[in-house]
Amino acid sequence: KVLLYVVPLVLFSTLAVFTLFELNARAQAADAIRAKVERQADIQSAVLAESLWNVNDAQVELILAALITDQDVFAASVFDDRGRLIASVGPVDEMETSEYFIREEITFGEGSRKTVVGQLDLALTDARLTQLRGERLMLTVVLAGILLAAVIMATVAANKRAVGRPLGLLMASINREQQGKSRQSVDWDSEDEIGQVVSAFNAMQMRQSAYEAQLKEASEVLERRVDERTAGLAKAEAQAQQ
Secondary structure, eight states: OHHHHHHHHHHHHHHHHHHHHHHHHHHHHHHHHHHHHHHHHHHHHHHHHHHHHTTOHHHHHHHHHHHTTSTTEEEEEEEETTSOEEEEESOGGGGGGSTEEEEEEEEESSGGGOEEEEEEEEEEOOHHHHHHHHHHHHHHHHHHHHHHHHHHHHHHHHHIIIIIHHHHHHHHHHHHHHTTOOOOOOOOOOSSHHHHHHHHHHHHHHHHHHHHHHHHHHHHHHHHHHHHHHHHHHHHHHHHHO
């Protein structure tokens, strides 16, 4: 009965804690990907600038081929300053629907001499987030199972120690009295409800023992008086016959 209350509470608490943890981890991971797509766009734009300025399309293709090897990169495409597609990797048709999509101008030169030489479209994927989320879910299930097992064992042990043992001593004392043996007080001292019950039981036994002792004493006194009266009557009869 204790476990019927404890287990649902533990499961609910564990679910609430790990849900909050998962939401926080997902938000942090999403922020990390957004920061990465912005950082990659800045880096790749700087790398591609010289190749576009020199109209080196083959070099642009090599740069994008190296970029797509990053497991977080979903797709990328490079356009020149007239909007002509120079090179692309990945499913570029689905790129703009990605949550982590960025479009950035590619400039060449420094300061006031900067010239727009093209455009970079870049999108990252959250596939790694999904994988990590699955791993965290498995870890959560394992940890929740370990926690639940630990709570069950601890609850059973605590219940046996705090409730089962004193109740066992109490039942042993009750059974001893029912078998006609002498009363035996329960040796258990605690300040909780079980301790109060044991103290009340011991006090009741003491009252019963005192009451029985008084009854026994009264019975002995009555028997003695009857014997004395019987002896007195017998003596009187004997004197009367004389």
